[in-house]
Amino acid sequence: MWDIVEYFAILAVHALSWVAVGHALLTKHDPRAALGWTVTALLLPLVGPLLYASFGISRAESRATRIMQRQAPLEPDYAHPPLPRKPPGPVPENIVSMERIGRVLTAQHLSVGDAITPLHNGDEAYPAMLQAINAAQDQVYLSTYIFNAGASATAFCEALAAAAARGVDVRLLVDGVGQLYSLRRPWKKLARQGVRVAVFLPPRLLPPNLSINLRNHRKLLVCDQTGFTGGMNIADENLTSGKRGYVQDVHFCCQGPIVDQLRRAFLLDWGFCTGQYSPLPPPSTKARGNSRCRIIMDGPGSDDDPLSDIFCGVINAARHSVRVMTPYFLPSHGLVAALRSAGQRGVDVRIVLPAKNNLFYVHWATFRLLPTLLEAGVRVWYQPPPFAHTKLLAVDGYYSQIGSSNWDARSLRLNFELNMEIFDAKAHDAIAAHIDAAINRGTECTTHDLRRFSLPKRLRNAACWIFSPYL
Known part of the structure; x- marks a missing residue:
């Protein structure tokens, strides 16, 4: 027996x-x-x-897959547009390959006739955003990862409430984990003032939802025909006035047809959270500038990795220069290979990281993977404090990318992110100038510097690096 x-x-x-x-x-x-x-x-x-x-x-991926499968029957037609086989008009020869990568992976054409204006720190971004909210007549759609209590939050809450009072369709979407960064949440009162408020996958015990790794890291604001996006949250720490420890960041004001893509992105996220998908308004065709732009939406729950694939594709297509600025740099093996390949074939690859990082373990882990990049000809600079939260990419004098995504596993595998491709020499030059200014203030990291690390520090860096997929 x-x-x-x-x-x-x-x-x-x-x-x-x-x-x-x-x-x-x-x-x-x-x-x-x-x-x-x-x-x-x-x-x-x-x-x-x-x-x-x-x-x-990967429980986060499994959870995301289940959520997406439940959501699929509710999604409107504009959630999955048919794949466009070719652009609606001629594309300059120098961007043909880069344009095709994004078109294939996002199923969206470039919008033509956009104006993209950089706004540095909350001192420039917040007044412009508040002015757009105050001028809105039809729609105000705001999505943010963090909405911390403070003077900035109060100003935004007042502007949103005033817009709702005059009959504007005002909606606010805040991430469920991001809301935990602040004990006080003045934006919650907006629901009693006519603002439609939703929280993205809020953690809770009953009914259970503990998927803290599935975060909506996207930042966007749409006010009628004006949009804003980038990497900036809503918090007083983004204001420089009278502070030494503020957070550096860059946001962008967007005008032109690209605002339609930002609006579509918000409505998809809103429908995801509420189950109520609004019709997509007719597109605006009014040109406001000379940039060609495209929105990239990325998130877990599918077999596609559009942001990572576009990063790799663009870097592999680069022939002259690649500039990267990011606060968190723990790229995948594929991205490391693309950067190494670019450096080895003579492309001027420059990466700018913060010398002072708010996540010290990410900072330490990065040191472990730098030698393989430096040996391939990639150059790395650390810009001095205050901490820089900026995420930028500039390639070959014409292509640039802005948005919410960092160069780490959390952004590229777990978070829901939103970036924007920009095809325009003038926009590229403005972004490249910002990166170059940080390089001029910073200190270059060399293989000699890394060899000077003591054995305990090298072991510390390697230990953090082992857990880099989860940081």
Whole structure:
């Protein structure tokens, strides 16, 4: 009797190992991860599958997939437009390959005739945003990751309430995890003042929702025919007046047809949170500038990685220069390979990071992967404090990208992000000048500097780097 029980117990344990192996082979994108978990599951019966179930399964991705599958029947037609096979008009020869990458991955054409204006820190961005809210007659759509209590939040709440009082359709979308950055949340009172308020996947115990890794990191504001986007939250820390420890950042005012794409992005997020999808208004065709732009929406729950693929594609297409500015730099193996390849073929690749980071463990982990980039000809600078939260990309004198996404696993695998491609020499030059100014103030990091790290510091950096997919 016991022999039969023992036989079936052994059979069940080995079957469990093969179930874990099958799941790893079918779901892991990195063959090294699939191989590692396969070996672990087979060599450690019972223990290996339990370890895989605890640490190997991406619960955030699985949760996102389930959410997206439930959401799919509710989504309107404009959520999944047909793939455009070619642009509506001629595309300059120097951007053909870069234009096609974004078109294929986003299923959207470039908008033509946009004006993009950089706004530095909250001192420039907030007054422009408040002015647009105060002037709005039809719509005010605001989405932000963080909406911290303070003078800035009060000003925005007053402007939003006033717009709702005069009959404007005012909607506010705040991230469920981002709201926890502030104990006081004055924006919650807006629901009693005619503002439609929604929270993106708020953490709660009943009914349970603890998907704290699924965050809406997008920042955008649409006021009729004027839009804003970039990486800036709403918080007093973005104001420089009388402060030494403020947060540096750049936001952008957008005018022209690209505002229609920003509006579409907001309405999709609003429908995701509320289950109520509004009709997409007729497109605006009024040109306001010379830029060609396109919105990139990225998030977990699908097999596509548009932002990561576009980053890699654009860098691989670069022939002269690549400038990157980001607060968090823990790129994937594919992005590291693209940067290395660019440096090795003679492209001037420059990366600017903050010398003082608000996430010290990310700062330490970055040091572990820098040697492989520096050895390939990539150059890295650290700009002095205060902490710079800015996310910018400028390539070959014509292409640039702005938005909410950092160059790390959280942004490229877990967060819901929104970036904008800009095809325009003037816009590129303004972004490149901002990056170059930081380079001129900063200190270049060399392989010699990294070799001077003591053994304890190198071990510390490597330990943080091991956990970089989860930072």
